[in-house]
Every structure is written in structure tokens, then in C-alpha cells.
Amino acid sequence: MDPKLVEVTQLFERFKAAFVRNDFGACTDLLSHLKVLLTKFPSLPPSYEETPNAVQELTIARDIYEHAVVLSVKTEDQDAFERDFFQLKPFYTDTCGIIPPSPQEYPILGLNLLRLLVQNRIAEFHTELELLPQSALENPCIKHAVELEQSFMEGAYNRVLSARQTVPHDTYVYFLDLLAKTVRDEIAGCSEKAYDYLSINNAKKILMFSTDQELSEYITEEHPEWEIKNGCVFFQKAKESQPCKEIPALQLINQTLSYARELERIV
Structure with missing residues (x-):
């Protein structure tokens, strides 16, 4: 195996071990090192060179960026989430047929939709939604975000607040708590003016x-x-x-x- 790939694999195992321990400080340091090492893989975006280890390199890089997105949620860093998501997205859109689909794809795409909703970036929410295949709309993670946006736009705040009880993935709780706070603040502001x-x-x-x-x-x-x-x-x-x-x-x-x-x- 390529020495560079071995080094990344070993470092990623250390990252995952720290992640399981909830040692997010160590995870952040290891992630920075991993991202530097990934730049040495010619098979990654945007080059996509056909190398002997292309499949392994693309797969482990995608796994690393998926963990990076989840780490940003755990550390409540929305800026890091956006950076890591955009680094991850090409692995979902441009590597079809090269590596197998990731089981984390729809949970993370749904998580990004939820982030856009929380940040009130509704136009971008719908742009991202339009880029998904029709079949994706039936996925529970995507469907949850879509239904939440509909409830939010309709002013059905009770459904928004109760959505936390039906999260399709545990990483959604952070953004749902932020959304619930926004909704409660809006209701509170209306209440003190009305009564x-x-x-x-x-x-x-x-x-x-x-x-x-x-x-x-x-x-x-x-x-x-x-x-x-x-x-x-x-x-x-x-x-x-x-x-x-x-x-x-x-x-x-x-x-x-x-x-x-x-x-x-x-x-």
C-alpha cells in the first residue's frame, strides 16, 4: 500500500478513537493534519486523476470529511460545518460510479438543509433541494428537513418545536434546538405585544x-x-x-x- 495512504489511514484511526472519547480538541488537531495529508492525493477533487489507489483515496477522504462535518456539529461551529460540507459535497456529486455511495450521504445532506433553514437562508435551501434527485425526497432525513421548512413557512410553530422528538439522526438535535429557540423568541415577541x-x-x-x-x-x-x-x-x-x-x-x-x-x- 502507498505509504501516504498508510499514514492517512493510521492518523484517521487515531481521529476516530478520539472522536469516540469525545476528545474534540484532539480531533480538531488531527483533522487539520489529515486535511494537509489529503492534499497529496492526486485522485481527489478537483483533479480526479486515475491512480492505482484512487478508490481507496477517495473513500477515506470522503469518510474524513464526513467525520469533519459531524465534528463541527459536536463543537457547535457553524462556520466549520459550512467549510467541511463544501469540501465533502464533490464526493457526493462527482464520484458516482467510482466509489460506492456513502450511508452518511443523506443524513449529512439533510443536516445541511436544516442548517440553511436555521440560518434563514431559504433561497439556498431550495437551491440545494433542487439539486437532489426526486428519489432523495423520500429519504427520511431529507423529508424531515422539507417538512420542517414547510411548517416554518406556514407559521405552524408547534410542529417546528415538536420536530425535535422525531429527529431522523442524532446530529440534527443541535440545529433543531437553535431553530426552536428562534421560534420561541418570535412567539415571545408577539405575545408581549399582543397581551x-x-x-x-x-x-x-x-x-x-x-x-x-x-x-x-x-x-x-x-x-x-x-x-x-x-x-x-x-x-x-x-x-x-x-x-x-x-x-x-x-x-x-x-x-x-x-x-x-x-x-x-x-x-
Whole structure:
């Protein structure tokens, strides 16, 4: 076997051992070294040279980048996720017929769709979706992301918040938690504008919390301006802290008339 391939294989085994131990610091260091070594493989993108070890090189490189994507989720590093995903993607799109499909392909593609949804990059979400074959839409990982996007666009926030209970892959939990927080913050913002107060039971129901403790912790961490007393959550304090701005009506009228006069001169 090629010495370079042996070195990468041995280092990758060390990476996987550290990954199992949840030693993510060691994983990050080993991954950096692995990426440098992969640059010496001529069979990898974008060259795709037909070398005697091309299949082995492509396969192990794909495995490394798949682990890199999962590592970025474990370390909650969205920038690293994006970099590693784009390094991995050519192995899914350009190596068909050269190496066997990866069982991690659809879980990772679905994970990327979920990331785009969390980051509110809806146009890119649909672009990535259009690039997938029709058969991929039936895969549970892809289907989960698509249904989640539909629920989000429809404003069916209860389905978004409950989606965590039906994740098709454990790596999805991180992004779903981020999405749930975004949804809860949106609901909370609407609630404090629509109501002066809510009973604790109604507040729990609206914000999809199962216990008083969860609601209390959320208020303490995210909305300390809210007040809990007499079995209710009062938003009035939050409203009082946001004084209404006076609209300079006369100034706006004068500006509008001035614009109208200027337009008449131009015509």
C-alpha cells in the first residue's frame, strides 16, 4: 500500500478513537493534519486523476470529511460545518460510479438543509433541494428537513418545536434546538405585544414548555423584564421599557410636499 495512504489511514484511526472519547480538541488537531495529508492525493477533487489507489483515496477522504462535518456539529461551529460540507459535497456529486455511495450521504445532506433553514437562508435551501434527485425526497432525513421548512413557512410553530422528538439522526438535535429557540423568541415577541399578561398555563402552552420550571428558566435567561406573579406572566413591564416614538407628522408632510414640487419642476 502507498505509504501516504498508510499514514492517512493510521492518523484517521487515531481521529476516530478520539472522536469516540469525545476528545474534540484532539480531533480538531488531527483533522487539520489529515486535511494537509489529503492534499497529496492526486485522485481527489478537483483533479480526479486515475491512480492505482484512487478508490481507496477517495473513500477515506470522503469518510474524513464526513467525520469533519459531524465534528463541527459536536463543537457547535457553524462556520466549520459550512467549510467541511463544501469540501465533502464533490464526493457526493462527482464520484458516482467510482466509489460506492456513502450511508452518511443523506443524513449529512439533510443536516445541511436544516442548517440553511436555521440560518434563514431559504433561497439556498431550495437551491440545494433542487439539486437532489426526486428519489432523495423520500429519504427520511431529507423529508424531515422539507417538512420542517414547510411548517416554518406556514407559521405552524408547534410542529417546528415538536420536530425535535422525531429527529431522523442524532446530529440534527443541535440545529433543531437553535431553530426552536428562534421560534420561541418570535412567539415571545408577539405575545408581549399582543397581551398585557398571560396565565402561566397559557404561557407554557404558547411557548411549548411542559413544566413551570422550564418556563421560569426561559424567562430568567431570555426575558428578565417579564414578571411572574399571582400565577401569571406580566409583559407590561417590558412594554413600559419601550417608550413609543413620536412621529414627526408635520416634518413628513413638508418633505412630501417638497418632493411633489420638485417632481413638478422635473416634468
